[in-house]
Amino acid sequence: MPALAGLATRMGTMRHGDRYLAGLWEKTLLFDLLWFVESNPVPGKPKNPRFPSWNWASVNCQVMWSENIDSTLTSVRAKEVRFVATGPSHLGEFSEATVAIQAPLVDASLFLSPDRHTPHDASHNDVTMEQLYLVDYKVDCLPPVSSPTHYKPDPSGFVVPIGVSMAYHIFSALYVRLRPGSTYYERLGTSVHLAAPSSVVFARLPGQDAGSSLVEVRYGDQAPSGRLRYTVAETESDYGHLLLPVTANNLFNYYTSANFTEGVYIDYRRFNALHITSRFEFGFGLTYTIFEYADLKPNLTAQGVDASTLEPSPREILDLPRGLLRVGSRFEDEKCE
Incomplete structure (x- = not known):
């Protein structure tokens, strides 16, 4: 640790508002905790009791960090860092060093x-x-x-x-x-x-027979044919103010009003307009089988009419009966849109 004192002091001048925790930095603590021992440690060589086990200085050997890790899970947070220095922090002199993390166990x-x-x-x-x-x-x-x-x-x-x-x-x-x-x-x-799994089974609101259905999908007896009716975001903040319902703005106004200032930019329209990448898109779904377009017979009900001159009407302009043919071996229904 003393050998890195000069470097730690230099980095401290460039990391404004950050705190050096005898080898790790508080603002990037979750990333810094993911160090690992390079190569294999020497059998029988214990950790240095002077440092906490979460600190790389406790292992007395070369450590590294994975260059592939680009973010942390949204459910993980550093709740509290208790670090009491008894001398210059860059020298690793302290009397207490504990970290409280909120994370899946x-x-x-x-x-x-x-x-x-x-x-x-x-x-x-x-x-x-x-x-x-x-x-x-x-x-x-x-x-x-x-x-x-x-x-x-x-x-x-x-x-x-x-x-x-x-x-x-x-x-x-x-x-x-x-x-x-x-x-x-x-x-x-x-x-x-x-x-990590590359796909998930999203059961949403399962009923009493959902267990049997999930087993059939899980073992490939039935292909999943569901499609998401809404967008699943990477983080809650991606939904913005649309995440929570409108609530009363005071104790006496039990029925408040919503002005719908977002217009039509809800769900996937909001994500597209703000260029937000979703975890699973609206309409997303996976299948075990294959479909092909077939028997497409367009029926024009207003042939030769300029579409830009038409008023909105419930009448059909183009009718495409049938349209899909399952060519895979697994049974599944699908619709053409």
Whole structure:
């Protein structure tokens, strides 16, 4: 840490309003926590108790960060950072260093089942739920007698997904366990590549028989034919003021008014107008089968008329009966629009 004191001091002058936490920076804390040990740690070399387990300075070896992680999960937040320095922060002198994170805490045993197999490449589109696995697990320290290439994560621990790569469909997660006799967690390692599903089953408002339907879709007996009736955003803020309903503006006005100042720019029209990339688009859906256009027989009811001169009318101008033919082996209905 003292060897980096000069560099830390220099960077501090360029990171206005930021705080140096003996190796990590507060404003980029979630990204900084995703360090991992480069190569394999030396068996039997413990962590330096002078530093907290979440700090890279505790491992006394070379560390790196994944260049593929471009964002953090919206559900993950740094709630509180308690760092009490007893000397210059760039020298790593402190009396307390704890970090409170709001994040999903997933039982590690769900990912370490012996029936699951590690996919060779977690970034491709063929990863199934059965293949979700801690790929490229990197431990911070090794017991005195162990093989670095065959060391498995502790199944009693927890996986904390934090970072995500939208381009490679992978997560980066911390691997932690509850410290004995304490309410604090200690870091054991990272999973640089936690395989992410490339598609989801969006059941929305399931009824009493939804379980059977989902099983048929999941096992390929029935193709999913649903289409999203609304846009699913990347983050809640993408919806803007349309996210929440209009509410009364005072205690006595129980029925307030909505002026609809957004006009027609709701849902996908708003996303398109503001050039916002959605997670799943309006009308989005997947299928196991294939359709082709067939038997297209256009019937013109107003032939030779300039469409720009027509008044809005309920009358049909163009009729396209039929239009689709299923050529795949899986049964599914579809409509042509």
